[in-house]
Amino acid sequence: MSSALLQVEALGVSYGDKQVVRGLNFSLAAGEIGCLLGPSGCGKTTALRAVVGFERPSAGRVVVAGEEVAHASWGLAPEKRRIGMVFQDYALFPHLSIAANVGFGLRALPRSERTARVARLLALVGLGGKAEAYPHQLSGGQQQRVALARALAPGPRLLLLDEPFSSLDSDLRTQLAREVRQILRQEHITALLVTHDQHEAFAMSDHIGVMHHGALDQWADGYTLYHKPATRFIADFIGEGVLLPGQADGRGLVHTELGPIPSSNSPPPGPVQILLRPDDIRLCADSPIQATISDRAFRGAEYLYTLRLASGARLLSLMPSHYELAVGSACGFCLSEQGVPVFAD
Numbered sequence: 001m002s003s004a005l006l007q008v009e010a011l012g013v014s015y016g017d018k019q020v021v022r023g024l025n026f027s028l029a030a031g032e033i034g035c036l037l038g039p040s041g042c043g044k045t046t047a048l049r050a051v052v053g054f055e056r057p058s059a060g061r062v063v064v065a066g067e068e069v070a071h072a073s074w075g076l077a078p079e080k081r082r083i084g085m086v087f088q089d090y091a092l093f094p095h096l097s098i099a100a101n102v103g104f105g106l107r108a109l110p111r112s113e114r115t116a117r118v119a120r121l122l123a124l125v126g127l128g129g130k131a132e133a134y135p136h137q138l139s140g141g142q143q144q145r146v147a148l149a150r151a152l153a154p155g156p157r158l159l160l161l162d163e164p165f166s167s168l169d170s171d172l173r174t175q176l177a178r179e180v181r182q183i184l185r186q187e188h189i190t191a192l193l194v195t196h197d198q199h200e201a202f203a204m205s206d207h208i209g210v211m212h213h214g215a216l217d218q219w220a221d222g223y224t225l226y227h228k229p230a231t232r233f234i235a236d237f238i239g240e241g242v243l244l245p246g247q248a249d250g251r252g253l254v255h256t257e258l259g260p261i262p263s264s265n266s267p268p269p270g271p272v273q274i275l276l277r278p279d280d281i282r283l284c285a286d287s288p289i290q291a292t293i294s295d296r297a298f299r300g301a302e303y304l305y306t307l308r309l310a311s312g313a314r315l316l317s318l319m320p321s322h323y324e325l326a327v328g329s330a331c332g333f334c335l336s337e338q339g340v341p342v343f344a345d
Contacts, residue, residue: 005030005065005190006051006158012059012072013046019214020046024060026209026219028190033181035193035201038211039237044194045162047211051192052085052160053078065157084156088163090147092135098122098146099131105154121149124183140168141176148180152187159184159191165200177203198238210234226277228264232343235275240304242315243273245345254342257311258289264339271345278304278318280336283325287332291315293325307333 004027011024021043028034036044049055051062053075061071064083069076092101103118122128125145135143144164151159164180165173181204184191195201201208202222209219210233218230229235235243246256250269253260261274283305291307294314298321305325307315317333325331 003030004028004063005032006034006192007063008047008051008060009063010060011047011050011057011062013043013050013055014058019058021050022059022214024209024216026207026216028192028207030190031185031188032206033184033191033193033204035195035205035208036211037195037198037201037208039196042211043214044211048160048162048192048194051158052083053081082154082157084151084154084159086144086147086151086159086161086164088166090135090143092143092146092150094135096134097131098127098133098135098138101135101146102149102153104150117153118149121153124152124186125149126179141172144168144176148183152189157190159189161191161193163195164193165197166195170199173197174199174203180204210237212237227338227341229275229341232273235341235343239277240316241275241277241280242313243343244276244313244315246272246274246342248272248342252339254340257309257313258335261335262337262339263342265342267342267344272342273345275341275343276315276335278316280338280340281307281315281317281333282336283317283319283323284332284334287334289334290330290332293327293329293331296325296327307331 006028008024008026011021013021024047036047038044046055050057056075057070057072059072062069064081069081099118102121103114106114106117122131125148127142127145165176177200193204207219208222208225209216212233217234218225225234225238229238244256246254248254248267248269252263252266254263254272254274291309293305294308295306297304301321302318303321305317307317
């Protein structure tokens with residue numbers, strides 16, 4: 001028997017003749033945090049709703065802690081699945097205090113036990129002094145912490161988060177994602193996040209599944225998705241980079257206008273495109289490979305340079321901001337010695 005706390009097996013969801021989710025397979029061990037990442041309309045929220053029980057699968061099944069909770073012809077009621085949910089809009093009760101919001105699902109407990117658990121959870125999310133406040137008196141980030149505490153209160157075996165930080169500004173989103181990850185780690189909570197923001201996904205998740213047209217293109221950690229994307233869609237969607245044409249020789253090298261470049265996935269002979277990330281390219285004054293700086297973008301600690309090759313092709317290079325070169329100047333550059341991903345042309 002698998003030790004996975006969450007197993008999603010060949011999951012499909014259809015609305016009439018339209019298949020929104022197809023063939024999803026992934027699992028999470030106890031205490032792991034996973035993420036479904038992708039653009040709007042890719043099916044990630046529908047998949048999450050099938051796990052919690054708001055949608056009935058048309059194929060496959062969902063297993064939580066060894067218990068099958070859904071398959072194509074049956075589904076356990078959402079309230080019986082012991083799954084917590086944090087919604088995009090927080091869904092707090094405006095007329096209840098913060099303590100009452102967090103304790104809403106604990107009404108069956110004795111008062112003293114309920115009070116103690118609410119106090120502990122508010123302390124856990126950093127809101128110990130806000131028990132008597134009301135939602136409208138809190139910031140968006142504080143309201144999201146209340147929503148997290150309320151979802152954790154009944155002791156769910158799995159926590160789902162649907163675009164939980166989308167209403168916050170970008171800096172706060174990443175900061176709160178790290179804080180929530182720390183809380184979930186401390187409580188050894190297994191969680192599945194849905195987001196369109198890769199920075200949130202990287203900050204919070206152990207495993208990330210990139211969804212595209214209802215299917216899972218790749219399930220991996222952030223490093224692998226960035227440096228070894230399985231599909232061209234992931235190469236475009238994750239991070240920055242450019243695709244450069246070349247000719248694979250079948251022996252692990254791709255011949256390009258920059259010279260032979262080692263590949264990370266050994267494609268068969270033929271025309272290909274290689275993915276070059278900004279951190280694959282560094283400026284080297286004495287390099288024989290030359291380019292012209294056509295643009296630069298200041299990013300605080302770094303400059304992102306756009307380089308134009310003799311052929312007109314462009315590359316990106318990320319360098320420390322104290323290393324400053326003028327737009328229009330010529331420069332030499334070196335390539336990383338690591339193999340690069342290659343896609344059939």
